[in-house]
Amino acid sequence: MSELRNWAGSTGRLLRHPVLRRMWPGLLVSAFGDGMSMVAVAWLAVHIAPEGQAGLWTGLAVGAYALPTPLGAALLAPLMRRLPAARLVASDATLRAVTLGTVGVLAVTGSLAPIALVVLLAVSALLHAWGNAGTYTLIAEVLPEEDRVAGNALLSTFSQASFVAGPALAGGLTALSGPGWVIVVDAVSFAVLAVAAATVKTRRETHESAPTGGWRAVLDRPRLLGLIAVTCAFFFLYGPVEVALPVHVAEELRGSAGLLGLYWSVFSVGATIGAFGAGLLRKRRPWPVIACVILGWGLALLPLGLTDAVVPGLAGMAVGGIIYGPFTAITTGLFQRETPPELLSRVLATRTALTTPATALGTLLGGPLVTAVGGRVTLLLSAVVTIALGLAVAMVPRREPTPGPAAGSGAPEPALAEAGNGTPVA
Numbered sequence: 001m002s003e004l005r006n007w008a009g010s011t012g013r014l015l016r017h018p019v020l021r022r023m024w025p026g027l028l029v030s031a032f033g034d035g036m037s038m039v040a041v042a043w044l045a046v047h048i049a050p051e052g053q054a055g056l057w058t059g060l061a062v063g064a065y066a067l068p069t070p071l072g073a074a075l076l077a078p079l080m081r082r083l084p085a086a087r088l089v090a091s092d093a094t095l096r097a098v099t100l101g102t103v104g105v106l107a108v109t110g111s112l113a114p115i116a117l118v119v120l121l122a123v124s125a126l127l128h129a130w131g132n133a134g135t136y137t138l139i140a141e142v143l144p145e146e147d148r149v150a151g152n153a154l155l156s157t158f159s160q161a162s163f164v165a166g167p168a169l170a171g172g173l174t175a176l177s178g179p180g181w182v183i184v185v186d187a188v189s190f191a192v193l194a195v196a197a198a199t200v201k202t203r204r205e206t207h208e209s210a211p212t213g214g215w216r217a218v219l220d221r222p223r224l225l226g227l228i229a230v231t232c233a234f235f236f237l238y239g240p241v242e243v244a245l246p247v248h249v250a251e252e253l254r255g256s257a258g259l260l261g262l263y264w265s266v267f268s269v270g271a272t273i274g275a276f277g278a279g280l281l282r283k284r285r286p287w288p289v290i291a292c293v294i295l296g297w298g299l300a301l302l303p304l305g306l307t308d309a310v311v312p313g314l315a316g317m318a319v320g321g322i323i324y325g326p327f328t329a330i331t332t333g334l335f336q337r338e339t340p341p342e343l344l345s346r347v348l349a350t351r352t353a354l355t356t357p358a359t360a361l362g363t364l365l366g367g368p369l370v371t372a373v374g375g376r377v378t379l380l381l382s383a384v385v386t387i388a389l390g391l392a393v394a395m396v397p398r399r400e401p402t403p404g405p406a407a408g409s410g411a412p413e414p415a416l417a418e419a420g421n422g423t424p425v426a
Helices: 002-016 020-048 054-065 069-075 085-108 114-124 128-142 145-176 179-198 214-219 222-252 258-282 286-306 312-324 325-337 341-373 375-395
Strands: none
Touching: 002 145, 020 054, 020 085, 020 114, 020 145, 020 179, 020 214, 054 085, 054 114, 054 222, 054 375, 085 114, 085 128, 085 179, 128 145, 128 325, 128 341, 145 179, 145 258, 145 325, 179 286, 214 222, 214 341, 222 258, 222 286, 222 325, 222 341, 222 375, 258 312, 286 325, 312 325, 325 341, 341 375
């Protein structure tokens, strides 16, 4: 009960924080805008593609919204890494507002070509790694360590909630006015975030003299490198689910689009609950929590892979969402704790640049895999290998760290690094 009261108090402090209070509305609105674009981008690509090429252009459009992230993180690092956190958020939001607004206007006027859609979406994603890094860096800058997981959790809650209501809102607005207007609304949501971030002032100085880049900082810290590797593997194994579940519902269950939507809805509701409750885990040792999330998600997929019954599959997706919900908040908390302040935005941008394409690569693998063995077997394979990954993370031998200076102090780290619970990830 005391833990629950502490969590509630921490959440209250987050909502009242003078800096974050400016940011929360913009972050929430832009998250819902992204949830709406999930539907609108694919629907728009289908309708403007030449006859017989809908699948090709839809895949290119969806991929363009994510895959350029590593390119932007690497090529734009000399320009972006010196900016303070709020400026990173504002820059990303401004670029998205402009490019998505252009897509929406061209679509509404009937002058949008498929290639223009793909190019504009690719440009809109170039600063995504830096915008994401800026948001979580701001959390680390303005909050004490004991409140950071709760702050991360609130951001994750916004993201997960957007996938509950965003697609439904997009479906209704698309039916009324077409997908172009939905993307215009998304552009406006990012304009709101850009204005909010531009007005934020923090006392923390920008560490312009730090010479180390994000990639080098990660390579120099085995704990963070191991965490990124585990996250990439986890996301990669999730990727085939996005291909296998629609095929499983449509061809093996003979279900409708409504049933597919129900599967994702119960997952999103569960993930929203799990993300919001991540603050309750802030005093737990992080690596056991990470291992349990991976293992739990794999177990939750088993009903989909073992049976054609709908109810067990829906229950598995709901429980899987609750289990997955805390993952982002917990893993980001580790990065915030282990990274020197002057390097945090660069390291988080590197993390996003590496983990964002992991799901897309898993999705690409899912296509031929589903064709070869079917949707349900692909779901079963994803579940089994994910369980194996979770067990591997849990069973790696670990030892307590030797006392020493805090992360980022400039002192060398021990050869066998520890992630907060006496467990090495290198």
